[in-house]
Structure formats: structure tokens, C-alpha cells
Amino acid sequence: MEGIRLSLPSPLVELHDERISSHGIRLFLKRDDLISPEIPGNKWRKLKYNISAARDEGASTLLTFGGAYSNHIRATAAAGHFFGFKTVGVIRGEEHLPLNESLSYAADHGMSLTYMNRTTYRSKTSPHVLEALKQRFGEFYLIPEGGSNSTALRGCAELPEEIGVDFSVICCACGTGGTLAGIAAGLRPDQHALGFAALKGDFLAKDIAQLQRTAIGRVLDNWSVDTEFHFGGFARRKPELDDFIFSFERLHGLTLDWVYVAKMMYGIYTLADRGHFASGSTVIAIITG
Numbered sequence: 001m002e003g004i005r006l007s008l009p010s011p012l013v014e015l016h017d018e019r020i021s022s023h024g025i026r027l028f029l030k031r032d033d034l035i036s037p038e039i040p041g042n043k044w045r046k047l048k049y050n051i052s053a054a055r056d057e058g059a060s061t062l063l064t065f066g067g068a069y070s071n072h073i074r075a076t077a078a079a080g081h082f083f084g085f086k087t088v089g090v091i092r093g094e095e096h097l098p099l100n101e102s103l104s105y106a107a108d109h110g111m112s113l114t115y116m117n118r119t120t121y122r123s124k125t126s127p128h129v130l131e132a133l134k135q136r137f138g139e140f141y142l143i144p145e146g147g148s149n150s151t152a153l154r155g156c157a158e159l160p161e162e163i164g165v166d167f168s169v170i171c172c173a174c175g176t177g178g179t180l181a182g183i184a185a186g187l188r189p190d191q192h193a194l195g196f197a198a199l200k201g202d203f204l205a206k207d208i209a210q211l212q213r214t215a216i217g218r219v220l221d222n223w224s225v226d227t228e229f230h231f232g233g234f235a236r237r238k239p240e241l242d243d244f245i246f247s248f249e250r251l252h253g254l255t256l257d258w259v260y261v262a263k264m265m266y267g268i269y270t271l272a273d274r275g276h277f278a279s280g281s282t283v284i285a286i287i288t289g
């Protein structure tokens with residue numbers, strides 16, 4: 001696709017760390033964060049086929065939803081900018097000026113921002129709310145909050161085939177669960193996808209099952225979600241997590257995104273210490289952003 005440079009397949013690099021190798025495990029990082037600075041990681045994988053579907057439908061506008069700090073809003077604005085769509089971002093809550101970094105990036109890339117109070121936002125996909133948005137912005141191609149729909153799963157399902165080493169477990173951080181749902185759909189039957197919830201709550205497994213039912217007609221049994229490592233909930237952090245990020249950066253020169261990726265990586269290290277991964281196994285950790 002034109003106008004943007006995408007590094008695909010994203011690099012796969014082995015992580016050399018005594019805390020992992022002492023358990024007889026090999027750990028590789030799938031550096032999806034390096035796909036593109038504009039549409040990194042799972043954002044690209046989820047948007048790829050949505051962009052082509054919007055084109056096929058003849059849509060000229062992409063509309064999506066998100067919080068004020070949403071990476072997905074920012075990535076959708078970039079997708080519109082580079083692939084020739086108008087974009088509308090429906091933001092939860094009040095407008096706060098000056099715009100934060102994510103929203104000013106979105107606005108600078110041509111996105112029209114509109115704000116929805118939290119009560120209406122809860123029913124954002126109901127027919128009357130969507131109709132009101134159509135009255136205001138014209139016809140649009142709708143991308144759900146977080147970008148997770150059946151079309152997004154198709155893009156995520158392509159990730160495993162890029163991996164040139166034999167592995168038994170592939171890990172990713174979960175928000176809506178779309179990335180995990182799609183990756184699981186791209187695995188061999190003897191491989192397992194392990195998600196780490198970045199939010200509190202036990203809705204994820206149900207949501208992932210529903211995404212797979214809609215996208216592929218059945219729920220696969222080759223995935224699971226660990227809900228232990230949310231560190232207090234979405235966008236919450238604790239000193240243990242900060243210490244982990246700091247030491248990981250010192251050892252490996254990579255600053256982990258603390259909202260999602262660091263929680264997954266902390267989970268992987270903890271599970272490795274507990275003997276969760278069989279000795280001799282190869283584990284892949286997806287750096288989703």
C-alpha cells in the first residue's frame with residue numbers, strides 16, 4: 001500500500017536473559033512495534049484489511065471510537081492520512097484543551113474529533129447513535145473501538161506464519177482481545193496463544209470467544225487469558241512493574257510500553273519462574289506497540 005513505509009515481516013529477535021534461559025526456555029520477541037512509527041504493532045495488523053474493505057465498499061470516511069489516549073484513534077487517523085480516507089474519531093468524555101499528544105497527532109493528520117458523554121458512549125453502536133453520527137458526518141465505514149472486528153482478526157491471523165522458528169507458545173497483551181483471537185486463528189493445532197489482560201475483569205475470554213464465533217464460525221481451544229498481571233487495572237501501574245521496566249531497559253535496551261506490553265512481559269517472566277513453560281520450549285512474545 002502506498003504513502004507509508006511498513007517493515008514487514010516484523011523482526012524476530014531472540015532475547016538472551018538468564019532469568020529465562022535458566023528454565024531451559026528460549027524467548028523470542030516479535031517486534032511488531034517496528035512495523036511503522038505511524039501505525040505500529042497490532043494497529044497495523046487490525047487496520048490492514050479494514051482499509052481494503054472500506055475501499056471495496058467505496059467508503060470515503062472511516063469512523064471509530066476511543067478514549068482520549070487511544071492508540072487506535074491515533075493509528076486510524078494515520079491510516080486515513082496515508083490511504084486517502086477522511087476520518088472521524090468519536091472520543092469518550094469531554095474535550096480537554098490543549099489536546100493531548102495522541103489527539104493532536106490525530107487532528108494534525110486530518111481527523112475530525114467529536115466528543116460523546118460517557119452515558120451515550122456506552123450505547124455508541126446502537127442504531128440511533130450511529131444514525132445521528134451519519135446525519136452529522138455522512139456515510140462512513142465503521143471500525144469498532146480498539147479496532148477489533150472480524151476483518152481485524154484476519155490481519156492478526158497472519159502474524160504466526162511470519163515466524164521462522166518452531167515455537168509452542170505465543171504471547172500477547174490483551175485489551176479488547178482482538179489480537180489474541182486473531183493470532184490463535186493463525187496457529188498450528190499444537191501451538192498455544194497466551195494472552196495477558198491489561199485490564200481488570202473476567203469479560204475477556206467471553207469477548208474473545210464471541211470475536212472468533214463471528215469471524216471464523218467457532219471458538220478455538222488453543223488460547224487462554226491470564227488475568228493475574230493487570231497491576232490494578234487499565235493504565236494503572238505499581239512500583240514492581242516500574243522496576244521491571246527499568247531493569248529490562250537496562251539489560252536489553254528496550255523500553256516496554258507500560259500500559260500493555262510490560263504487563264505481558266512481567267507475566268511471562270513470572271510464569272517462567274513458576275515453571276509454567278516446559279523446559280526445552282520456545283516462547284514468542286509479541287511487542288504489540
Ligand SMILES: Cc1ncc(COP(=O)(O)O)c(C=O)c1O
Nearest residue numbers: 174175176177178179260288289
Ligand atoms: C500496544 C498494545 N498492545 C496490545 C493491545 C491490546 O490489543 P487488543 O485490543 O486487540 O487486545 C493494545 C490495544 O490496542 C495496544 O495498544
